[in-house]
Structure formats: structure tokens, C-alpha cells
Amino acid sequence: MKNWKCETCGRYIRVKPEKIEKNSKVVFRVCINSRCHSKSKAVIGKVLERKGDFFYIVCGVDFYYVNFKDLYPINAPVEFIYNMFGECYCD
Numbered sequence: 001m002k003n004w005k006c007e008t009c010g011r012y013i014r015v016k017p018e019k020i021e022k023n024s025k026v027v028f029r030v031c032i033n034s035r036c037h038s039k040s041k042a043v044i045g046k047v048l049e050r051k052g053d054f055f056y057i058v059c060g061v062d063f064y065y066v067n068f069k070d071l072y073p074i075n076a077p078v079e080f081i082y083n084m085f086g087e088c089y090c091d
């Protein structure tokens with residue numbers, strides 16, 4: 001989680017698409033369609049490539065194309081970290 005900390009102010013940097021590197025692990029939800037209802041489950045995948053706000057992600061034998069707003073880097077700070085330690089506004 002070190003690389004999410006700002007060197008200038010010591011607060012935590014908000015996750016942006018360009019901060020997610022190739023081969024890093026991300027969490028996202030995929031829909032499981034069953035006969036009478038649809039559910040979703042959390043999947044952990046590896047980033048292969050980024051195209052703007054979209055990511056190509058591999059998870060086992062499956063490939064996904066996921067929008068940035070629907071995924072989360074596995075090593076990124078969670079919401080309460082920003083509340084506790086502050087959010088960086090240096091840029």
C-alpha cells in the first residue's frame with residue numbers, strides 16, 4: 001500500500017485508472033445469471049492491458065473487459081483509510 005501514499009503530504013492518493021499497473025491484481029464483480037434471478041460474485045483478476053478507462057483482465061481461463069469504476073486494485077487503500085488518514089489533494 002506504500003505506493004498509494006503521497007510523498008509530499010503523507011496522505012493517501014485516490015485511485016485513478018493510470019495508477020493501476022499491468023499485472024497488478026484487481027477485484028471486480030461479475031454477474032451470474034441463474035434461471036430465476038441474477039446475482040454477482042467478486043472475482044480477482046490480473047490486468048493485461050488498459051485502454052483509457054477500460055481494462056482487459058484475465059482470471060484463470062476467462063477474460064474480462066471491465067470499466068475502471070467497476071473494479072478496485074487489491075492493494076489499494078479502502079474507503080476508511082481515506083477517512084482516517086486523509087486524502088491527498090496535491091495535484
Ligand SMILES: [Zn+2]
Nearest residue numbers: 006009088090
Ligand atoms: Zn499529497
